[in-house]
Amino acid sequence: MARACLSLSFLFVPALLSAQGEGPAAGSPSAPQSEGKREDRAATPRSQGPGGGAGGGGTRGSPAEGTPEGQGGAAPRGLPTEAAARRERLRARLNEAVVHLSFRRARLSEVLVALERACGVPCRLGAKAQRVLRKRKFRLRYVADRRAADAVRDLARAAALDAEVTPEGVVFDLPRELRRLRRSLGLPVAPIRPRAEDVARMLRTKTVRLVARGRPLAEVLAFLRRETGVGIVLAARDVAQTPVTLVRVEAPLGELLDALTRPLGLDWMRQGSAVLVDRAEAIRRHRAPPPTPPGDPPR
Numbered sequence: 150m151a152r153a154c155l156s157l158s159f160l161f162v163p164a165l166l167s168a169q170g171e172g173p174a175a176g177s178p179s180a181p182q183s184e185g186k187r188e189d190r191a192a193t194p195r196s197q198g199p200g201g202g203a204g205g206g207g208t209r210g211s212p213a214e215g216t217p218e219g220q221g222g223a224a225p226r227g228l229p230t231e232a233a234a235r236r237e238r239l240r241a242r243l244n245e246a247v248v249h250l251s252f253r254r255a256r257l258s259e260v261l262v263a264l265e266r267a268c269g270v271p272c273r274l275g276a277k278a279q280r281v282l283r284k285r286k287f288r289l290r291y292v293a294d295r296r297a298a299d300a301v302r303d304l305a306r307a308a309a310l311d312a313e314v315t316p317e318g319v320v321f322d323l324p325r326e327l328r329r330l331r332r333s334l335g336l337p338v339a340p341i342r343p344r345a346e347d348v349a350r351m352l353r354t355k356t357v358r359l360v361a362r363g364r365p366l367a368e369v370l371a372f373l374r375r376e377t378g379v380g381i382v383l384a385a386r387d388v389a390q391t392p393v394t395l396v397r398v399e400a401p402l403g404e405l406l407d408a409l410t411r412p413l414g415l416d417w418m419r420q421g422s423a424v425l426v427d428r429a430e431a432i433r434r435h436r437a438p439p440p441t442p443p444g445d446p447p448r
Contacts, residue, residue: 228316228334228335232316235316236316239270239314239316239318239319243270243296243301244296244298246269247294247295247297248263248264248267248268248293248294248296248297248300249267249293249294250263250264250293250294250300251291251292253290254289255288255290256282256287257308257321258274258279260304261273261321264297264304265318267297268297270297270314270319272318272319272321273318273319273321274321274322275323275327278308278321278322278323281323282308285376287308289304289308304321305321306378309375309376309378310322310324311323311327313331315334344422345422348421348424351377351379352379352403352406352424353403354401356399356400356402357377357400357405358397359372359373359396359397359400360396361393363393363394364392365391366383366390366391366392367383367389369409370383370409370426373402373405373406377402379402379422379424380423380424381423382424382425383426383427384425384431385415385426385427388413393412395408414428414429415429416428416429420435
């Protein structure tokens with residue numbers, strides 16, 4: 150059975166994964182950024198074929214249940230028969246192969262090279278994703294012993310990207326870019342989005358490296374939004390340009406939000422899969438239970 154370390158990441162899947170990066174103005178001495186460390190990585194990828202070892206159970210030619218777009222079905226109407234068959238073979242391979250990866254502060258492109266070598270399925274980053282990750286100086290820690298299909302989903306969510314299996318391999322890119330790709334291939338348009346329960350756990354366990362010196366609050370919140378994939382909405386727009394200074398080597402997302410909002414008389418709360426930041430009084434009103442109608446007994 151596939152084994153994996155429990156993560157402190159926003160994916161909340163059985164793998165150890167955390168993302169680190171720099172802010173919107175990478176290279177600027179006062180922009181939100183990550184603390185730099187010397188990269189130290191190691192990978193021992195290997196894979197197991199059909200029916201071999203942990204994580205198996207898929208049948209060659211059958212849809213891969215763990216692939217990013219969910220459980221399989223009929224071949225997409227937009228793909229020619231040969232291309233659809235090739236895509237199904239790749240999805241089945243992702244479902245069957247078990248990969249063993251161990252990285253510390255590695256670029257996503259380096260992890261994808263090891264993943265491709267381990268499972269035999271080509272994996273590539275789209276052009277827009279490459280530019281965004283390069284600007285953010287994105288690094289991640291990933292230790293996993295699990296199916297390749299699960300690793301694809303882990304890595305896409307860690308980088309706030311989307312992933313799709315095409316007849317040529319797995320493509321990782323920004324959600325809007327993959328929506329265009331899916332339309333061109335006639336595939337269902339279903340981007341990966343964090344669920345409400347994922348966001349609730351992420352606020353407690355997703356760690357982010359942050360250094361902000363005199364940066365506008367809206368800019369720092371936008372940085373956290375890009376790093377975690379969580380929608381953070383600032384309702385109190387009058388404080389959007391208020392400068393904030395916060396130096397935290399590494400802290401959970403919820404603690405960072407506390408440190409950013411409380412000195413300004415703000416607060417935050419989770420609403421479904423998003424986070425609302427507003428005046429403390431407004432958040433208290435949101436949290437208060439609705440008044441009991443007259444005549445109804447108290448519960």
